[in-house]
Amino acid sequence: MNKNTSKKKTLEEIKSLLKDIQKHFKNRNYDYEILALTTEFLRESYENYTIWNYRRDILKNGVLLDTKYDKTAIQNIISKELQFLNELIREYPKVYNIWSHRKWCFENAPFPIWEQEKAFLDLILTKDSKNFHAWNYRQYIISMLEKQNKTSYAKNELDYTTAVLKDNFTNFSAFHYRTTLIPRLINESSYDYSERKHFFDQELFLTKSIIYTSLDNCSIWTYHNWLLNSISKLNGSLLSDDITVKLNYINQEIKMIEDLMELEPNKKYLMNAYINYNILLSKTSKNLLDIPKKKMIEIATKLKEIDFLRKGRYDDLISNFKKL
Numbered sequence: 001m002n003k004n005t006s007k008k009k010t011l012e013e014i015k016s017l018l019k020d021i022q023k024h025f026k027n028r029n030y031d032y033e034i035l036a037l038t039t040e041f042l043r044e045s046y047e048n049y050t051i052w053n054y055r056r057d058i059l060k061n062g063v064l065l066d067t068k069y070d071k072t073a074i075q076n077i078i079s080k081e082l083q084f085l086n087e088l089i090r091e092y093p094k095v096y097n098i099w100s101h102r103k104w105c106f107e108n109a110p111f112p113i114w115e116q117e118k119a120f121l122d123l124i125l126t127k128d129s130k131n132f133h134a135w136n137y138r139q140y141i142i143s144m145l146e147k148q149n150k151t152s153y154a155k156n157e158l159d160y161t162t163a164v165l166k167d168n169f170t171n172f173s174a175f176h177y178r179t180t181l182i183p184r185l186i187n188e189s190s191y192d193y194s195e196r197k198h199f200f201d202q203e204l205f206l207t208k209s210i211i212y213t214s215l216d217n218c219s220i221w222t223y224h225n226w227l228l229n230s231i232s233k234l235n236g237s238l239l240s241d242d243i244t245v246k247l248n249y250i251n252q253e254i255k256m257i258e259d260l261m262e263l264e265p266n267k268k269y270l271m272n273a274y275i276n277y278n279i280l281l282s283k284t285s286k287n288l289l290d291i292p293k294k295k296m297i298e299i300a301t302k303l304k305e306i307d308f309l310r311k312g313r314y315d316d317l318i319s320n321f322k323k324l
Contacts, residue, residue, distance in 0.1 A: 009044050017041050018051075025054050030062025039084060046088055052097045056104060064108070071110035078109040093124060099133045103140055114145045129164050135173040139180070154184040162206075169210045175223040182230070186238050196239050200249075203227060208256060215260070221269045228253055228277065232284045243284065250281045268307045271299045275317065297321050 009017070021041060024034045038055045042048065059077070067073035082105055088098050106112045118141055124134045142153050158181045161174040182203075186196060204227060210220045230238045232246040239245065257274045264270060278291045300314045300321070307314070 030058045132173045154181050172219040215267045
């Protein structure tokens, strides 16, 4: 129960409150009284996108205008708005509209304290490290900190995701964030080839250490696939333009998968990776290297039984392999 209400409202009370707000909206009323009504309503119906929009209209076209553009007064109003959002986020941390409104508040705050907001996000993600709304919002806050301080946070944020993943290596949001940070770090650091090679060797080592203990972890396979594709891009490889280097890395990962398949022959992520990386090997070599067509057809046929919801995809793969 919210500390600001004695009891939850009934459905009829919420409907009545909504009608009252809609009447004011129609009459373009933008004062504190209406703001209070939306506060009351959103505590009960926090996912109502329309009322969140109306609340922003009230602030922009009424409450904030009444300050006559006094920045201190505006900041005080925004601070109270953030306090209201803190209440909601504590109870409903995975509601998009609440996070969207929080971003709007910072976009309109004369004196945004970005470091304080980053600390708030650290706390939220400590409580639930898989909250993808908080991860998305974090990228915005970090971008503003970088702009304010005229420095890159890519290395610090990459280290942050590493720490998060040590606690939970199924965290898709943390892995996805790394895919945005690594290209920046590589480009900003002006690494030479040996430094880039060391970086990717370490990254692949980390990834494979997770794969060995968690073969059914979709997040790690998605990330592993991204790493290998980033290395082997025909144009714009994050490691090297040397095709031999690219092919060596792909072959290295295929060998790892083959070894694991001998121990675990029926794991769908392993089998899919074997197919995908052999296709990648063929594309990277510009079809100069032969791929084990017969084995890939056998694996795709087996996958039709194990992963029957994607049967159509495997039928297409088998058909394409037979044409090679």
